[in-house]
Amino acid sequence: MADIARIIETHGKSFIVELDEGRRYIATARKKKTDYAVGDRVEVGLINEEQAVIEKVLPRSSLLYRSDEWREKLIAANVTQIVVVLAAVPSFYEELLSRCLVAAEDADIRALILLNKADLPETAAAHEVLAPYHRLGYPLLELSAKQDVAPLWPYLAGQLSVFVGQSGMGKSTLVNALLPEAKVRTNEISLALDSGKHTTTHATLYRLPNGGELIDSPGLQEFGMRHLPADRLAPLFPEFRPYIGQCRFHNCRHDREPNCALIAALARGEILPQRLNLLRKLRQECGV
Ligand SMILES: Nc1nc2c(ncn2[C@@H]2O[C@H](COP(=O)(O)OP(=O)(O)OP(=O)(O)O)[C@@H](O)[C@H]2O)c(=O)[nH]1
Numbered sequence: 182m183a184d185i186a187r188i189i190e191t192h193g194k195s196f197i198v199e200l201d202e203g204r205r206y207i208a209t210a211r212k213k214k215t216d217y218a219v220g221d222r223v224e225v226g227l228i229n230e231e232q233a234v235i236e237k238v239l240p241r242s243s244l245l246y247r248s249d250e251w252r253e254k255l256i257a258a259n260v261t262q263i264v265v266v267l268a269a270v271p272s273f274y275e276e277l278l279s280r281c282l283v284a285a286e287d288a289d290i291r292a293l294i295l296l297n298k299a300d301l302p303e304t305a306a307a308h309e310v311l312a313p314y315h316r317l318g319y320p321l322l323e324l325s326a327k328q329d330v331a332p333l334w335p336y337l338a339g340q341l342s343v344f345v346g347q348s349g350m351g352k353s354t355l356v357n358a359l360l361p362e363a364k365v366r367t368n369e370i371s372l373a374l375d376s377g378k379h380t381t382t383h384a385t386l387y388r389l390p391n392g393g394e395l396i397d398s399p400g401l402q403e404f405g406m407r408h409l410p411a412d413r414l415a416p417l418f419p420e421f422r423p424y425i426g427q428c429r430f431h432n433c434r435h436d437r438e439p440n441c442a443l444i445a446a447l448a449r450g451e452i453l454p455q456r457l458n459l460l461r462k463l464r465q466e467c468g469v
């Protein structure tokens with residue numbers, strides 16, 4: 182009978198899987214075309230004390246992935262929350278945040294906007310930029326990973342959270358502060374699996390002392406969403422939902438059409454220009 186395990190680390194085509202009782206194995210996929218993500222529950226065949234083969238993936242409650250022109254890349258499976266780590270310095274891409282929020286809506290999971298480096302004086306200006314997103318209904322938490330991560334604990338309890346962020350936002354500092362036994366980060370198996378590669382691009386799942394779990398994913402610079410059908414995009418912006426179906430043309434691109442409900446809402450100051458622009462951009466990326 183096959184054993185059920187969870188993927189807790191991904192290293193390219195190699196994985197570390199953990200059985201429910203806690204035993205860990207290095208695993209590879211039976212099939213050539215691997216499409217597994219950290220957080221996936223999988224059926225495995227055990228080869229010996231250290232190695233296993235992944236036979237198949239079990240149904241996922243959620244899946245986060247990104248796609249550019251050429252390929253799709255899985256970010257994490259079965260997560261219940263995406264934590265977008267931002268900081269005032271270096272500056273962050275507001276559009277990347279918005280894309281993460283759209284991805285969270287699509288995956289039907291929570292999103293938390295985390296403004297790190299609150300000890301820096303530039304944080305007040307960054308907070309101003311983020312306040313409109315908070316008004317859309319997304320929680321916004323300000324803290325300093327270097328000083329105190331305690332305010333974050335209540336948000337993580339009972340959730341499987343994936344931390345995403347651009348390089349330099351302090352994601353590693355944050356994860357290390359949440360995991361006092363940070364030596365797990367550089368366990369020997371992981372180092373062996375990464376050897377010979379220029380960068381460590383792996384994602385890792387950690388258990389937190391308060392019952393939550395977190396996935397530390399590689400730095401995110403781009404978030405392509407070509408996989409989303411154009412007609413499904415607008416509802417992923419919660420503040421656009423009241424206007425959907427109100428445009429004159431049912432296939433409105435919300436671009437230059439007359440009697441577009443979103444353009445009218447923008448003119449009345451009811452929606453943000455950068456959000457409508459992102460919707461248009463995502464539609465264009467889909468080729469519509
Ligand atoms: N002032 C201040 N600096 C911080 C804080 N958290 C992290 N930093 C600094 O920000 C820089 C980047 O932190 P990292 O944790 O390496 O950032 P990262 O997001 O993991 O970036 P990559 O490793 O490039 O993916 C480091 O110099 C940290 O010391 C904070 O709360 N306050």
Ligand SMILES: [Zn+2]
Pocket residue numbers: 428429433434435436438440441442443444
């Ligand atoms: Zn329209």
